Amino acid sequence: MPxxxxxxxxxxxxxxxxSIQADLDRLKAMLQPPTRKFDPANPHNKTSDGxxxxxxxxxxxxxxxxxxxxYSVAQAMHISFAAATHRFKAWRKAGGETRRKxxxx
Numbered sequence: 001m002p003x004x005x006x007x008x009x010x011x012x013x014x015x016x017x018x019s020i021q022a023d024l025d026r027l028k029a030m031l032q033p034p035t036r037k038f039d040p041a042n043p044h045n046k047t048s049d050g051x052x053x054x055x056x057x058x059x060x061x062x063x064x065x066x067x068x069x070x071y072s073v074a075q076a077m078h079i080s081f082a083a084a085t086h087r088f089k090a091w092r093k094a095g096g097e098t099r100r101k102x103x104x105x
Contacts, residue, residue, distance in 0.1 A: 038062050038104055040076035052079070052087075058102040060087040065097050 038059045039045075045056030052060065056077065063073045064087075074084035091099070 040073075041078075045077065052077075052083075054102060055104055057087065057090075058104060060084070061091045061094070061099070062101075064088060064091045 040059055040063065042055070042059070045053055045059055047053055060073055060077060060079075063076065068076075070084040070088050071081060073079075073087070074081045077084070079087075094100075
């Protein structure tokens with residue numbers, strides 16, 4: 001006579017997997033460098049004479065990283081389209097999305 005097939009309750013196994021995944025995600029977050037949300041409207045992006053600071057340039061570059069157009073960068077940063085075009089060319093020359101990113105302080 002064949003043995004009766006026992007059904008396995010998947011809930012405890014799935015709960016364990018979810019717990020392990022949560023621990024792995026937490027560890028991964030601890031190992032990654034902290035990211036700071038950039039703010040195009042931050043007054044620290046410009047000097048008193050209206051030129052972009054290093055932080056302002058990085059803010060432009062991060063917007064280009066996200067796929068924003070030169071026009072939308074110009075609007076968000078309150079700079080001219082020509083200035084945004086200049087920054088776009090500099091961003092591409094620096095390697096575009098693969099460039100070394102500057103930490104925002």
